[in-house]
Amino acid sequence: MWDRIKHKFEKFPARMGVARKIVELGLRVGPNGKIYCGDVEISDVALARGTGVDRRSIRSTVEVIMEDPELASIFANIFPAGALLKNVASDLGFGVVEVEAQAGTPGILAKATQLISQENISIRQAHAGDPELEENPKLTIITEKPVKGEMIQKFLDIPGVKRVSIY
Template sequence: MWDRIKHKFEKFPARMAVARKIVELGLRVGENGKIYLDDVEINDVALARSVNVDRRTIKSTVDVILADPQLSEIFQNIHPAGTLLKNIAKNLGFGVVEIEADAGNAGIIARSTELISIEGLSIRQAHAGDPELEEHPKLTIITEKPVKGNLINEFLKIPGVKRVSIY
């Protein structure tokens, strides 16, 4: 997907930034040229402000997307992933494990969830950042109860894991 998007917008960095933000936020481009978060229409000016571009850049990006059948198919079918509980986990009595790792290493999610399972904890959410969208993608796991800090060393033994935060 990103190769196609990059190819289409490589000469237009502002449009690329808009396309990236649309994907990052889980926004959808409607057939009518409007941008939506699920069924809520997003104002072009507000989106332009968040990307630090002119509102006309939003319109031209959408026009390019809708004119390309492959991009149109992608952008018309994006849906938001839902609420990430990371910032309110403490208020809810949940635990958070954040893992920064090399995205190319296989098995990081499997081994991380195995460690949590061995502790007898249920996982409420798991979110893996996209290495194409984020400079330092993180795996964020929300658990039903806080995870013991002594597991940091076990997470660090997983091949490819660079950093671990437990809170």
């Protein structure tokens, strides 16, 4: 997806940053040119502050999006993925497995979840970072209960896995 988007903004780094932040946060651009998180309108000023640009960069990015039918369609249909429970997992008695892997290696999610299920632990959430949007994308799996530390080696044995954290 990002390859289809980035060429429209590559000559304008501020606009590229805004477009990236919109996608990263799961924001969408409505047909009225306003930016939303779900059905909550996000002000240009708030997004500008969060992106480190001025308000005009937000507006010019939205104008480029609205003028291009393909971009308008993509950005009109982005929705937030929901709250990732990683930061509150320990408070809730859940476990977290974070896997950093070689981008583009197939089967990592399947093999990681299989290892967890073999321990008779259910999964509450799984979130895989997008390698085109993140420098070091991670697979984050929230489990019903903590996974034992001795499982680290089993995760590291999955082809393409570079690093594993369990907490």
